[in-house]
Amino acid sequence: MAYDPALQSGGRVDLQLIASMIEPGSRVLDVGCGDGELLRLLNATRDVDCRGIEISQKGVNAGVAQGLSVVQGDADTDLVNYPTKGFDYVILSQTLQATREPQKVVREMVRIGKRAIISFPNFGHWRVRMRILLTGQMPVTPTLPYLWYETPNIHLCSIDDFSDMSQSMGVTVERFIALDKQGKVSLTNQWRGAANLLAAQALFMLRGD
């Protein structure tokens, strides 16, 4: 299997973690694939059949010119077109908080994919809490770098919030991984309670049935 050291060293650590969770030979849909970093990583290391959806046409055109299978589309409106269990994995990395209807997006993801992998910044992180508590201002942190008036993030949540939603939807959490601000693994799933305070980011693998 091809191994691209450039991708390994320069790439986002959380994407490498996601890539490592994908079984070789799978069908993968990356929702909000941006410039295609995860798709390139998967193509290079996992021998999978992967596609992407990206909202920006510029990102799509650049991805296709690099030989990636990408279509222009919106997670909020276009996932309904995809067939039930058409993919082994549907991935949404660092995008859930920017969707208009996160619950609907998660529901569509667990319908389309046998597994859904979702990562997001944790709004319950102590740094976020401290920022509000001490300054009385909207938090700006390494994982939430935007000022309130320029942020694309409209539906931020904490790890506990997301867990509650998954439970209310009847969705099974197969794996939970807490990440630090660089995207490295910081805790394991048995400590989800502590993770809500200590983890800068979270990664869930869900199964819908």
Add this chain to the structure above:
Amino acid sequence: MNKITENPGRDQRQASSGFEPVMRFGMDAPLLLDCGVSLAPLEIAYQTYGELNADKSNAILVCHALTGDQYVASTHPITGRPGWWSTIVGPGRPVDTSRYFVICANVVGGCIGSTGPTSINPATGKPYGLSFPVITIGDMVNAQARLVEALGIEQLFCVIGGSMGGMQVLQWAYDYPEKVFSAVPIATAAWHSAQNIAFHEVGRQAIMADPDWCGGDYLNQDRRPEKGLAVARMAAHITYLSESALHEKFGRNLQDREKIGFGFEADFQVESYLRYQGAAFVDRFDANSYLYLTRAMDYFDLAEEYGDVLAEAFRGTKTRFCVVSFTSDWLFPTSESRDIVQALNASAANVSFVEIESQKGHDAFLLDEPELFATLTGFLNAAAQKRGLKHGV
């Protein structure tokens, strides 16, 4: 199958049509058309570029548009102009003929060497004219499939085409999914819209209103409906451009004069341009062929069989698709490409979709659009890698 010639070199004997090479299928191998008629004999004039590799896995079929022809990357024998897609097809181009074997065939119903209304009807010994059966996009594809088979190719690495060529690409992927490894439908739609049928009807009526059309029998009466065909071309040509392209190119500029002439000469540059386009077209195209090919496009509707659910047409497809549209194309707008993409997504097909920013209207697919080049190059490279094609032949 009755093959009289098999891929003769272009230096071999000149055929009666003058558009060699031509693949011929005799009276014992008729092509059953969608309208129910069996067409025989069948001749398909085509051009090839590059070399077919040993396992015949590097063939790309280019499907031409309404008024296109097989001279995709070589000089047109009538006009003397370079091939209509020589910016895309050639050595080192996005469709790289040093790597791929490229085939382009004149469609059945056409007038550049393939069997069409100008061909001799064996029943009468005279040109078919309107006795030529109505053909469909599916018939064009079936005829091409015979050519491809006769060339010994089991699976095409890619089928590419814009506009009516894009319709053929979709039809190929639908009719012969196992023979199409990848497909690039450009500036096209899965069905012809009411507006587009309307424009075609204007063109057809212009031809039929020309007294020299003679009820379609002009070839037997030694006349040609040049005025009608030119008007049809002028009307159609407007739909290939965009409001902004026309404005940018011509504005309200006057042609060879300082002031308006208070008459009906071509005062404006845009009028002069259209008249030129019309006049040049009649030298290389047959009026009846124009009727037949526009009709074929009008009849195209890939979803019809499936209660208008296009996704059903592509269910289970393994073909890799790259759908391309252009922002200013109002003949085949992006929304129609999006319908195709949505249907392919619903089949979980492997699909890329690029909308290219361009002011050039529908014609953008024929013009110098670097983003189209980059898209084709990237898509074909990735597909070639999946197909296991090596660089070089």
